[in-house]
Amino acid sequence: MVLDYLLAGMNLVTDVQVLALIVLGVTVGIMFGSMPGLTYSMGIILMLPLTFQLESLPAVALLLGVYIGGMTGGSVSAILLGIPGTPSAAATVLDGFQLTKRGDAAKALGTAVFSSILAGLLSLVVLVLVAPQIARIAIKFGPAEIFALVVFGFSTICGVSAGNLLKGLISGVIGLLVMTIGLDPVMGVPRYTFGMSRLMSGVDLLAAMIGMFAIPQIIANFTASDKEVYVVDQKVSASFPSWSEIRRMLPLMIRCALIGIGIGSIPGSGGPIAAFLGYDQAKRKQGAGGADKPSLEGVAGPEAANNGVTGGALIPLLTLGIPGDPATAILLGALVIHGLRPGPLLFKEYGDFVYGVFVAIFLINLATLLIQFFGIRLFVKILGVQRYYLYPTILVLCVVGAFAVNNNFFDVYVMFFAGVMGYLLQKYGFPTTPVILALVLGPTIEDGFRRALILSSGDLLVFVESPVSIIFLSLTVLVLAKFYLSSGGSRQPGARQPKA
Amino acid sequence: MKRWLPLLLIISLLVPALLVGCTSGDQEAAPGTNGEEADEKKIDFPTKPVEITVLFGAGGGQDLIVRKLAEIGEEKLGQPFVVVNRTGAGGAVGYTYVKDQKPDGYNIVASSNSISTAYHKGNMDFDYRTFRGIAMVVKEPVSIAVKADAPWKTLDELFAYAKEHPGEIKIGNSGVGSFTHLTGVAVSKFYGADVVHVPFGKGLAVSALLGEKIDASVQLAAEVMNQVEAGTVRLLAVTGDKRIEAAPDVPTLKEYGYDGNLTLYRSFHAPKDTPDEVIAILEEVFKYAVESEEFAEFAKELGVQVSFMGAEELDEFVAKDDADTARLMELIGLKK
The missing domain is CATH 3.40.190.150 (Bordetella uptake gene, domain 1)
Structure with missing residues (x-):
């Protein structure tokens, strides 16, 4: 039965047109994902009108190619330039960029690709084998459970604070405060808009993220003398991780991939949280360490997690017809216009189509692997570009990217403002990653908290009613306790200053 | 060749940026170029x-x-x-x-x-x-739905229960002040029942309904039809003048006595x-x-x-x- 479907699916996919579209989609995805300022979501939107003319499977293959290629490509600018190509790659910056500064860019990129694809394929296996079962668990995640999960996500601030928890927490609160600007998500009350209608829709996460990562680097590179800037003049050879390194990281990758799949499958929880939890795993278990001792694990963890999300997000989409993140929401639209209504009946009525999608995902992962691996040789060349060419180019890209998010020039101002803020924060030793973490998770945590309270008519006990929330909340307590104890023992005078 | 590679790279970087920029950039420029609208009278549109x-x-x-x-x-x-x-x-x-x-x-x-x-x-x-x-x-049309195994077979039954148990029934919509929210409130006022309206993001109310976090959902009919066809969700009512093609057995709000369009x-x-x-x-x-x-x-x-x-x-x-x-x-x- 399954085999029949699989064969039928393979038949659908092994068609020159579909294969060409997969390659096109992956290439577009990698380009959009890897460019600071442009995201795979934009790539998907750009490709959407094209799919109107296609059959349903080629259309979905194209869009999935952009999605998966983009998710993988996001690591490229995160590692090479310290600017995440997508929010999901924000956690990759931490160790990845430090590795680049040491001249290990190619190795970091290789690790990122390898763990991404491994996680992508693993998520496909899960999708094929146990999608309905996982979906049944995932929909049990109500507002209270999502709230608990996000609280747990916030505990990763401990890990990304570069040794100074207080400053990390301050950064986190700044991020949360910024996210309260605009119409509140539940009652629609304007907050901190100062009567400006522009501010009603709040601060755009992408614009703020682009600014916060890119602008400080641009400023630093313009103000520093040649000597101070890290010069990557060592030949960046494409040295991929060795087998022994891969073997060493394999358990971590699998664990992070599973985290990504799980979180991806919960509608409304979002992908970046998975990446941060993945980084946390890497740091806790294998001792990745930001500026001081960056490790390949710190790249492998978040990259495995965020690519696990790709397959995870398809679980509720295909089995229930509920999109797990913005990218799958667009995908849902594309399916619907082709007369395919994802949901419980999709597998039954369009079995060959569903298996065709599975085969397509497999091929997309392969294509991503190939294109990205060959791309690395090209990508690392960017480090050879003189900074007075490179950084103005990045600035242009950031402005275009911030504008393109909503076709709104206001977001460009937001980007610059966030950038200057980020520069000042870094200058005074505040880590900016917690700000981003809070920007990403802030709306989700507020939604979850307030929705849960509406459901419980204001009873706070709702947060400890289900085993799921109890587990996540106690995990959070555990992490905090462990962090406090371990850092309390070995606290150095004058906490380490993170380098920009 | 070596020397030009960086420049080539930069150019290739900028191409997609222009692609994105142009689809929007063109029109951004359009309102500013007033020159061509001078001879608007002729209606060359x-x-x-x-x-x-x-x-x-x-x-x-x-x-x-x-x-x-x-x-x-x-x-x-x-x-x-x-x-x-x-x-x-x-x-x-x-x-x-x-x-x-x-x-x-x-x-x-x-x-x-x-x-x-x-x-x-x-x-x-x-x-x-x-x-x-x-x-x-x-x-x-907007739809009001419950889970397929819920005890309520009609809208009247649902709200009869709601009236007996004030504040117990939770109805999800797609956001405060959204059209689905208005519909939910209009219907509960029509029955005079005290229910809790829970605002969700787009589409998430269906997931909450399936996960039994809420008792009913008010969503655009198109958003729940796949669940209805699969038998996981039961439609109680739709808005509009006539029943919808995809679910001819489901009565309209008008048939329940509500006078309004929604x-x-x-x-x-x-x-x-x-x-x-x-x-x-x-x-x-x-x-x-x-x-x-x-x-x-x-x-x-x-x-x-x-x-x-x-x-x-x-x-x-x-x-x-x-x-x-x-x-x-x-x-x-x-x-x-």
Whole structure:
């Protein structure tokens, strides 16, 4: 039965047109994902009108190619330039960029690709084998459970604070405060808009993220003398991780991939949280360490997690017809216009189509692997570009990217403002990653908290009613306790200053 | 060769950026280039692409419908339609943008009941009178659904239970002040029942219904049909004048005795000073697109009702709808 479907699916996919579209989609995805300022979501939107003319499977293959290629490509600018190509790659910056500064860019990129694809394929296996079962668990995640999960996500601030928890927490609160600007998500009350209608829709996460990562680097590179800037003049050879390194990281990758799949499958929880939890795993278990001792694990963890999300997000989409993140929401639209209504009946009525999608995902992962691996040789060349060419180019890209998010020039101002803020924060030793973490998770945590309270008519006990929330909340307590104890023992005078 | 590689790289980096930049950049420049509009009197319309602002995200119902109509209508128009998503503040961001453009027909907005909800919520300080109608294109019925294994077989049963157990029944909608929220409140007021309305993000109410976090959902019918067909969710009622094709056994709210329309409409509007001749041209284009066979098929897949209405009639319709919406929002206490 399954085999029949699989064969039928393979038949659908092994068609020159579909294969060409997969390659096109992956290439577009990698380009959009890897460019600071442009995201795979934009790539998907750009490709959407094209799919109107296609059959349903080629259309979905194209869009999935952009999605998966983009998710993988996001690591490229995160590692090479310290600017995440997508929010999901924000956690990759931490160790990845430090590795680049040491001249290990190619190795970091290789690790990122390898763990991404491994996680992508693993998520496909899960999708094929146990999608309905996982979906049944995932929909049990109500507002209270999502709230608990996000609280747990916030505990990763401990890990990304570069040794100074207080400053990390301050950064986190700044991020949360910024996210309260605009119409509140539940009652629609304007907050901190100062009567400006522009501010009603709040601060755009992408614009703020682009600014916060890119602008400080641009400023630093313009103000520093040649000597101070890290010069990557060592030949960046494409040295991929060795087998022994891969073997060493394999358990971590699998664990992070599973985290990504799980979180991806919960509608409304979002992908970046998975990446941060993945980084946390890497740091806790294998001792990745930001500026001081960056490790390949710190790249492998978040990259495995965020690519696990790709397959995870398809679980509720295909089995229930509920999109797990913005990218799958667009995908849902594309399916619907082709007369395919994802949901419980999709597998039954369009079995060959569903298996065709599975085969397509497999091929997309392969294509991503190939294109990205060959791309690395090209990508690392960017480090050879003189900074007075490179950084103005990045600035242009950031402005275009911030504008393109909503076709709104206001977001460009937001980007610059966030950038200057980020520069000042870094200058005074505040880590900016917690700000981003809070920007990403802030709306989700507020939604979850307030929705849960509406459901419980204001009873706070709702947060400890289900085993799921109890587990996540106690995990959070555990992490905090462990962090406090371990850092309390070995606290150095004058906490380490993170380098920009 | 080695020397040029960096430059080549930079150029290849910039190409996609320009791609994104251009699709938007072109139109950004358009309103500024006033030169070509000098001889507007002759009504040489359109001489350049017409931009449609969509208030909600790509891939959503509104977006898909607009993109399809744009694709079909382009031929008739003789110039491309360019679809741009300007999202935020329940539509206020996009409305504000279009309002501020030259009223020459090159900037129009894909509107809906959100023109009324966004205004009455206080998200913007201008209302439907800032725009004039071009054409209505579809109507979408709203559905009230419960889980398939829930004890309630009809809307009356659900609300009879709700009346006996005040504050116990939880009904999910897609956001405070959203059209589904208004519908939910209208119905619960009609029955005089005390229920809890829970605002969810788009589509998430269905997931909460399946996960048994809520007892019923008020969602666009198109958003729950897949669950209905799979037998996981039971429809209790739909809004609109007549039963929907996909679920002919489900009674309308009217049949339950509710006197009111409560149907979501989608339409195109232009800034109010746009000349009559231009409106007429656009109206003709959309009439052609909406009544095409291609769109009929598309609408069926989406689960929306094709419903063309011309400019004049639409203006009256929106005025009446706005008054209804204002009354409803007053009831919820959301009216500013």
